[in-house]
Amino acid sequence: MSEPRAKRVSESETIMTEMVMPNDTNPMGNLMGGNLMRWMDIVASICAGKHAESHVVTASVDHVSFRRPIRLGEVVTLRARATRAFNTSVEIYVEVYTADIKGHNHRQCNHAYFTFVALDEKTLKPRPVPPVLPLTKEEHELYESAVRRRELRLVLSGRMKPEQATEIRNLFAEMD
């Protein structure tokens, strides 16, 4: 079978906009963290599905931290981009920005890396994902660093032995 065509990041970039409604908030009038994570998962899965041209499932989420509260009535914009595909998985970078209804006070709130696995529709087994073709400087940086993030998450989830995490070891060796 021929190798799938490498796809540009822009081919699957996905933007989602939401307004924080009363039902999304905690008793202090701020967006519930779980609701933000749900939106992040949705935008990331749409991006991963477009990149993989397949059904995808969330395999892991790294480093979601909430830098500042998001208030009732604020407009939340979520941007998802594919950073790198491995074999059957693809890493998606999600950035979250907020602004008021007038489009003022634009701020970045948080970011996270999601890993999705593409599944074959019939067998529901993991299936190969096309490579990501990085073009810009930022896309290249995200592409290169994705190997280390993958090693870290696989070690932390017990799927890789620490001694197999060669990229992380090389990084620490460079710092010595």
Ligand SMILES: CC(C)(COP(=O)(O)OP(=O)(O)OC[C@H]1O[C@@H](n2cnc3c(N)ncnc32)[C@H](O)[C@@H]1OP(=O)(O)O)[C@@H](O)C(=O)NCCC(=O)NCCS
């Ligand atoms: C994700 C899932 C399909 C992996 O199945 P599996 O039998 O472990 O498959 P494999 O061992 O062949 O691994 C498939 C890929 O998943 C990746 N993967 C598995 N677990 C992972 C984890 N915790 N973090 C990151 N990647 C992971 C593997 O690295 C591999 O990627 P690669 O092919 O690019 O190298 C399976 O664990 C699953 O269905 N999980 C539930 C997904 C789900 O329902 N998500 C929504 C939660 S409510």
